[in-house]
Amino acid sequence: MNVSREQMVENRRRILEAAGRLFRARGFEAVTVAEVMREAGLTHGGFYGHFRSKDDLIATTLAELVVAPEPELTALSDYAARYLSPGHRDNPGGGCPVAALVSETIRQAPEARAAMTEGLRRQIARLADGADAADSEAARQAAIGSWAAMVGAMIFARMSDDPDLSDEVLAQTRAWIARAIPAGAAE
Amino acid sequence: MNVSREQMVENRRRILEAAGRLFRARGFEAVTVAEVMREAGLTHGGFYGHFRSKDDLIATTLAELVVAPEPELTALSDYAARYLSPGHRDNPGGGCPVAALVSETIRQAPEARAAMTEGLRRQIARLADGADAADSEAARQAAIGSWAAMVGAMIFARMSDDPDLSDEVLAQTRAWIARAIPAGAAE
DNA sequence: TGATATACATGATGATGGTCATGTTTAGAG
DNA sequence: CTCTAAACATGACCATCATCATGTATATCA
Structure with a gap:
């Protein structure tokens, strides 16, 4: 069984898409190579024709997720309001890769980190553009502080088992x- | 080989201490039961005399770490200044269990969550006490927002592989x- | 159209690690 | 002083995976 060149490209795309979804939903460790391939409509054996290792898949997936073009430029507080929604909380597999995977990335291979x-650098720069602060230093501070908070x-x-506390957070x-953003701008 | 009652209590304490350190340093998955026991000065077989399973160890360890008495009451911004230090960043095994383990806890057993x-509830309450805001609602908001940011x-x-970016964050x-706290208080 | 390279399927391999079975020693009770 | 229960050591078991070996069919090129 062989497959056309474009089919192969398509297959690789599907593998990365499945990996992106599964990793965000369940973490790097809990997702198996066989499962990613099954979700992509293939079997586990073909995996090593596309990637050198699971670590390679992780790094490649993160690189793809992280350069994904963000919507348009928005005001920082608007962005935060959309980001901090119950819908986003309840859809990790389709949501922000940072919230889902930063913590685990700490112990991943250098390429993944x-x-x-x-991705962190770009997001800070993007958000600083959306923070209309007094000067660019204040904008950068607001971007970093509120991105960390988000x-x-x-x-x-996502961790809380108490829905009320989760909503309140x-x-x-x-x-x-x-509230904090105008304060930064006023300074 | 038997062991005195107090020796057994001491052993359990050492297991939990080793688990607390190892889990924070390397995460739940990467740490093996055998490794925890070795660090506690025992062998892996005795583990199931103390805990029903690794999941049980995880939940018990988290419960211990989370009720650990925090220093004294401090002003919120002083607390943040101590928390957000390079020393803390570079010592995950001895540092805040929340920063090290919240994210992984999302997929752990109900007892762990x-x-x-x-722990989250208590920390919010503690920090709200340290935030001298206009009213208790503003204090709670400052506590939640700045705890999330910390x-x-x-x-x-910890994730950044760029030391300058890490320090800047x-x-x-x-x-x-x-800067945000007085703004909350002034409101 | 025929030859060949290759993308993928099937199945095996080897390592890892949670858990359990069994044995031994001694603390603690009578 | 005995007897017994229990805490821990040793070693095995079994499932789960990442990775690799091999086979097969077909896309591509001559």
Whole structure:
């Protein structure tokens, strides 16, 4: 059984898409190579024709997820309001790869950490553009501080087994960011 | 070979201490039962005399770490300044169990999530006490928002493979929290 | 159209690690 | 002083996976 060149490209795309979804939903460790391939409509054996190892898949998947074009430029507090929604919390597999995977990335191979670090850099730059602060230094501070709060709050909200506390963390963090931003701008 | 009652209590304590350190340093998955026992000065076989399973160990360890008495009450921004230090970043095994383990706890057994959720509740209450805000609602908002930012920033700083970016995340988040708190109080 | 390279399927291999079975020694009770 | 229960050591078991070996069919090129 062989397959056309374009079919192969398509297969690789499907593998990365399945990996992106599964990794975000269940973490790197819990997802098996065989499972990714099954989700992509293939069997496990063909995997090593596309990637050198599972580590390679992880790094490549992160690199793809992280350079994904964000919507358009938005005001920082608008972005935070959309980010910190119950819908996002309840859909990790389709949501922000940072909230789902930063923590595990700490112990991944250097290539994976490099991809995630690059994603962090870009996100800070993007958010700083959306923070209308007094100067660019204040904008960068607001971007870093509120991005950390967004990701931290999303992780808290997903971890909590108490739905009320989970909702409250999202709502209060939204309010906290909205309130803190003008303060940064006024300085 | 038998062992005195107090020796057994001591052994259990050592197992939990080793587990706390290893889990924080390397995560739940990467640490083996045999390794925890070795660190505690025992062999793997005795483990099941103390805990029903590895999941049980995880939940018990989290419960212990989470009720650990925090230093004294401090002002929120002082707490943040100590929390967001390079020393803390570089010592995950001896540091905050939340920053090291929240994210993985999402996929752990219900008992583990319950323990971590309880820890989150307590920490929010503690920090709200330290936030001298206008009213208790504002204090709670500051506590949640800045706790999310602290944990998110610590995770970012540990993940980054770029030391400058890592340091910047800590410093800017410290500054962001210090700046945001009086704003919350003034409101 | 025929030859060949290759993408993928099937199945095996080897390592890892959670858990259990069994044995031994001694703390603690009578 | 005995007897027994239990805490721990040793060693095995079994499932899970990542990875590799081999086979097969077909896309591509001459």
